[in-house]
Amino acid sequence: MRYAFIERHRRVWPICVQCRVLGVSVSGFHQHLARGKKIACRRHLSDAGLLAHISALYAENRGAYGWPRIWGELVKRGIRVGKQRVQRLMQKHGIRARGKRRFRVMTTDSRHDLPIAPNLLNRNFTPAGPNQAWTGDLTYIATEEGWLFLAVVIDVFSRKVVGWSMRPDMHRSLVIDALETGLFQRRPPKGKDNLSQ
Numbered sequence: 135m136r137y138a139f140i141e142r143h144r145r146v147w148p149i150c151v152q153c154r155v156l157g158v159s160v161s162g163f164h165q166h167l168a169r170g171k172k173i174a175c176r177r178h179l180s181d182a183g184l185l186a187h188i189s190a191l192y193a194e195n196r197g198a199y200g201w202p203r204i205w206g207e208l209v210k211r212g213i214r215v216g217k218q219r220v221q222r223l224m225q226k227h228g229i230r231a232r233g234k235r236r237f238r239v240m241t242t243d244s245r246h247d248l249p250i251a252p253n254l255l256n257r258n259f260t261p262a263g264p265n266q267a268w269t270g271d272l273t274y275i276a277t278e279e280g281w282l283f284l285a286v287v288i289d290v291f292s293r294k295v296v297g298w299s300m301r302p303d304m305h306r307s308l309v310i311d312a313l314e315t316g317l318f319q320r321r322p323p324k325g326k327d328n329l330s331q
Contacts, residue, residue, distance in 0.1 A: 136156045136157075179213065179215065184215060184220075184223060185223055187208060187211075187213060188204055188220065188223060188229065189229070191204050191207050191208070192204065192229055197231065197232045198231060198232060199231055200230060200231035201217070201220050201224045202217070203231075204220055204224065205217050205220040205221075208220065255290070259290055261290055261291045263291055264289055264291045264292055264320075265291075265320055265322035265323075266290075267289075267290040267291065268290065268296060268316065269288055269290055270286060270287045270309065270312065270313070271285075271286055271288075272285050272286075272304070272308070273286075280302065281302070282301070282302060283300065283301050283302070283304045283308055284298065284299070284300050285299045285300075285309045285312035286298045286312060287312045287313055287315075287316040289320070296315075296319060296320050297311075297312045297313060297314070297315035297316025297317070297319065298312050298315065299311035299315060
């Protein structure tokens with residue numbers, strides 16, 4: 135009540151005089167004014183201001199949040215706004231949660247008439263030294279630009295990656311590049327029991 139009185143009469147009497155008479159501090163009065171402005175700003179946030187908050191939250195969460203979660207975050211951060219207003223603004227400006235990327239099975243087709251390499255390891259995964267047995271695998275990774283295919287060649291003895299290759303498609307050069315990278319890096323000696331035969 136005292137602060138409201140001072141505010142109403144501040145053009146009539148100096149603030150410091152009113153504060154002294156009413157027994158309040160000048161700094162307390164100015165804090166009261168600042169709090170009132172902040173609350174008014176939150177209550178009367180323009181669409182442009184609210185849209186800026188929505189866009190910042192959307193970017194902060196990499197486009198994963200739709201209007202319900204954006205609204206929840208706004209409320210958590212002290213911005214009082216209705217659900218419908220957030221939903222309306224997001225729809226109007228085309229801000230929507232990214233859908234989950236559809237999983238595609240992209241395995242190799244084992245039903246073919248092409249020759250199949252013999253299983254030389256025969257489940258013997260304990261070679262006596264490095265560069266005696268290498269094994270490889272293919273996998274695919276979802277990225278912002280689409281799927282990437284990764285071929286990896288591993289030395290069975292050390293369990294270290296000796297070669298790898300990555301491409302946006304599953305072409306045979308993917309595996310050949312990974313193997314050639316391993317051969318270039320390790321340079322295994324030629325011989326009956328070695329890979330480079």
